[in-house]
Amino acid sequence: MFKPLKIGEVEVGFPVVLASLAGYSDLAYRLICRSLSAPYCTTEAMLDRQFLMESRLLHRLVRLDDGDHPVAGQIMGSEPAVMAQAAAVLSRSGFDVIDLNFACPVRKVLARKRGGYLMAHPDRVLDIVKAVLEAVPDRPVTLKLRRAFQEKDTSSQAFWKIAHGAFKAGIAAICVHARSVEQKYRGPADWAFLARVKREFPDRTVIGSGDVHTAADALRMIEQTGVDGVMAARGAIGNPWIFRQAREIAAGREPRAPGIDEQRELISLHFRTACDLYGPGRGLRIMRNFGIYYARQHPHPARARMAVIKVRSETDWRDWLETFYGQPDS
Ligand SMILES: Cc1cc2nc3c(=O)[nH]c(=O)nc-3n(C[C@H](O)[C@H](O)[C@H](O)COP(=O)(O)O)c2cc1C
Structure with missing residues (x-):
């Protein structure tokens, strides 16, 4: 009933995956989620500039484990050339997918014109996308987006410009957090928007995010919106069993709570x-x-x-x- 998820040439399989989570989706926790059958994980957002210099931090950021594949490395920045360089380092380090963050709502990040700031600047996003695609022709590139920058922006024009432009340029998938940047993490995620995105891109890979608190929520998101995959975020912090439970529910069994x-x-x-x-x-x-x-x-x-x-x-x-x-x- 649930179609396996594929991101470009990367076979993910079961479509409930670990989201990018600053402070939580580090290598140790990714391995823990894998032990409970998470099929795909994303690193936290890493600043593109950190990839320009050899440092201990860089070594820690790009550290991978054989048991942690396929894995996406997420980068965040504002300069196309720097983002392209960072993407190339991630690719050389063995990350299977390069994910670009245009969603982070943290005030300091917005002030530096990174992350969610760029949801209001579609041309800049598309310049970054093109530079990264050129730098990593052999890796799927994905985008993490928000529904819009401003809460009152119901037309989400910039979103559509980014999504159409980026798919045309050659990205493999978008992950949509169905809240505005202004909304941060408050209030409900707009699942109806996810359904609209999937209707607009029936033949593209669309991953949904927002208000996935339980395994049942993850599968409900797929059923209600038609997205190809779901990211478990806050619902997965301290609850890696969510991945096992999602498979149990999909197989028609009762989800087991851990004793x-x-x-x-x-x-x-x-x-x-x-x-x-x-x-x-x-x-x-x-x-x-x-x-x-x-x-x-x-x-x-x-x-x-x-x-x-x-x-x-x-x-x-x-x-x-x-x-x-x-x-x-x-
Ligand atoms: C503590 C925390 C850290 C996050 N860090 C990132 C990040 O580094 N990159 C990113 O794309 N999203 C990040 N997110 C957003 C999540 O990936 C997800 O899109 C969001 O929490 C919505 O899903 P939820 O309502 O099910 O939690 C973070 C969210 C939280 C709560």
Whole structure:
């Protein structure tokens, strides 16, 4: 019933994938989502300028794992030539898809004329798209867009100009976050807009984003709007089971909620993966943040959440895990 997703020549398969999430869709969490059958993941937005110089940060950003494919590397910037250079580095580093961010609503990003700012500047977007397509002829290029820049802009003229121009130029897919840039993350996402986009581009690949809180929401988005794929974003933070559950529902089964033992094993695996990749200090900070979201799956979410916020050391972390998730069977 659910068509496999394909992005250019890249076979994704099951059409529910991990969205780009600053602070969350890092390599460690992508691997965790893969362990629960996420078929495709996107990095967080990376600034194009970071790709101009060799640095430790750059090495961390482009670090990949054999178990993390197909994967999209997302870049954000405002200069066509710099975006093209960044795309070439991502391609050489082994990213399967190059994703361009024209959606980020953060004030500092808009002030620097990047991300969502460009939803109001379609000609600039198309210049960037053309430069990137020339720089990475062998990789599918995708765009992350918003419905419009301004909330009151119901005609979304700039959106249509960007989408038509970019598909004509040769991009492989668009991912549409069905909110305006002004809306940031507030209020409902406009799924009717996603349906319009798919009607306008019946033979192109359109991925939807916005208000996918559960696995059932993800499949409902496909059914209601006709999009080819769905990005799980906030609904996937601390809930990697969403990917398994989406497959279970699609197969006509009841989605399984993870029991406490499964939660403990997965959180422990995430902790080990993050510490191995980033070192114990950074790993712990990342996990404390994720713990706040993992706590939502716990039978006592508020208590588990309050306790993880107080974690300051690896010993505190182990105490938290043992108190709320018990000890593993030896
Ligand atoms: C904490 C957070 C970080 C995000 N970072 C990015 C990002 O780096 N790049 C991007 O394209 N979208 C980013 N997004 C947007 C999501 O990918 C997604 O489009 C949006 O959250 C809408 O989906 P939702 O309503 O189901 O959460 C971010 C969203 C959140 C909540």
